[in-house]
Amino acid sequence: MNKKFVHIDMDAFYVSVEIRDNPKLQGQPVAVGGASNRRGVLSTCNYIARQFGVHSAMPTALALKKCPDLIVLPGRMQAYKEISQQIRDIFVQHTDKIEPLSLDEAYLDVSNNPLHNGSATLIAQTIRQQIYQATGLTASAGIAPIKFLAKIASDLNKPNGQYTIKPEQVQDFIDELELKKIPGVGKVTWQKLQNYGLNTGLDVRNSNLEFLQQHFGKYGQVLWRRCHGIDEREVETERVRKSVGVERTFDKDFYSYEQLNQILTEKLLPELNRRLEPYLLSRQIEKIGIKLKFSDFQLTTKEQQCQTLDHTVLRYLLQEGLNRFDGKAQKKGVRLLGVQVGLSEQRTAVQLKLDLGE
Numbered sequence: 001m002n003k004k005f006v007h008i009d010m011d012a013f014y015v016s017v018e019i020r021d022n023p024k025l026q027g028q029p030v031a032v033g034g035a036s037n038r039r040g041v042l043s044t045c046n047y048i049a050r051q052f053g054v055h056s057a058m059p060t061a062l063a064l065k066k067c068p069d070l071i072v073l074p075g076r077m078q079a080y081k082e083i084s085q086q087i088r089d090i091f092v093q094h095t096d097k098i099e100p101l102s103l104d105e106a107y108l109d110v111s112n113n114p115l116h117n118g119s120a121t122l123i124a125q126t127i128r129q130q131i132y133q134a135t136g137l138t139a140s141a142g143i144a145p146i147k148f149l150a151k152i153a154s155d156l157n158k159p160n161g162q163y164t165i166k167p168e169q170v171q172d173f174i175d176e177l178e179l180k181k182i183p184g185v186g187k188v189t190w191q192k193l194q195n196y197g198l199n200t201g202l203d204v205r206n207s208n209l210e211f212l213q214q215h216f217g218k219y220g221q222v223l224w225r226r227c228h229g230i231d232e233r234e235v236e237t238e239r240v241r242k243s244v245g246v247e248r249t250f251d252k253d254f255y256s257y258e259q260l261n262q263i264l265t266e267k268l269l270p271e272l273n274r275r276l277e278p279y280l281l282s283r284q285i286e287k288i289g290i291k292l293k294f295s296d297f298q299l300t301t302k303e304q305q306c307q308t309l310d311h312t313v314l315r316y317l318l319q320e321g322l323n324r325f326d327g328k329a330q331k332k333g334v335r336l337l338g339v340q341v342g343l344s345e346q347r348t349a350v351q352l353k354l355d356l357g358e
């Protein structure tokens with residue numbers, strides 16, 4: 001039996017909410033993000049702004065250079081959270097296997113949904129209609145028998161569209177797929193793949209596993225499997241998840257605390273915050289930690305009880321982790337830096353009401 005995954009992704013979520021609530025913004029380039037004078041970056045921008053070459057995660061100052069008329073709003077997290085909850089209430093009508101990736105994005109496993117004769121395409125269509133009716137906002141969807149392909153597919157007919165990859169289309173789709181579209185292939189890996197002449201899924205399928213493992217480590221095997229249409233990962237529901245983390249492997253070793261702290265601040269923490277948001281609707285942070293892998297593959301983690309994603313504590317833990325190998329004959333380089341958060345048990349609806357004093 002084939003699995004049926006649906007990846008739902010709201011279109012330019014934060015900005016769409018702002019335009020919905022302030023129609024004067026309609027037809028103008030709009031973004032939500034940090035102020036340009038404080039080294040802020042954009043979290044979202046609308047499709048008009050994208051025509052100027054503006055995109056999410058771009059420094060606000062640079063975005064304003066590319067598009068001087070860009071309207072940059074600070075954002076209203078509380079409003080986004082409430083809408084996220086509305087969307088979640090729609091998802092649970094269709095499946096209990098939901099894996100949130102951020103406030104506006106989730107994987108659903110609808111394999112066991114008997115509605116529409118089990119057509120995941122029609123289920124996705126229904127979900128998108130329900131979202132529009134409830135919120136006035138549009139969403140896009142990807143439908144596929146393999147998890148990572150559902151995410152790639154949701155991008156193909158964006159905004160306000162959906163795309164289905166049928167089981168019999170999977171291998172052809174992957175063969176033509178540019179490898180940079182595969183989740184986990186970042187800029188560095190993509191460049192390296194191209195250097196070896198690997199551009200598409202077919203290129204990887206025609207290369208060999210040993211070569212990939214030799215040059216890309218553990219990820220080489222992941223890539224090999226993905227390109228053969230193998231992704232046995234299930235939807236990981238938030239109830240069972242005990243921690244959320246983000247990590248990055250480097251193509252060279254880093255030795256200095258300053259460089260690693262910069263990567264932590266500018267790359268890892270924004271991504272972790274995005275991934276944490278949906279969990280913090282019903283859970284709390286219990287501990288935070290830093291993970292380091294050194295050039296000799298030795299691994300160390302440093303954790304501390306903490307109720308927030310406290311940057312000062314993280315910096316301290318990073319320093320502690322690095323100190324473990326200080327004073328040794330030779331200082332070790334760092335190959336991987338990760339940051340993770342331990343979560344409390346999910347609170348029940350009753351507990352939530354008590355907390356809110358209802």
Ligand SMILES: [Mg+2]
Nearest residue numbers: 009010012104
């Ligand atoms: Mg989105």
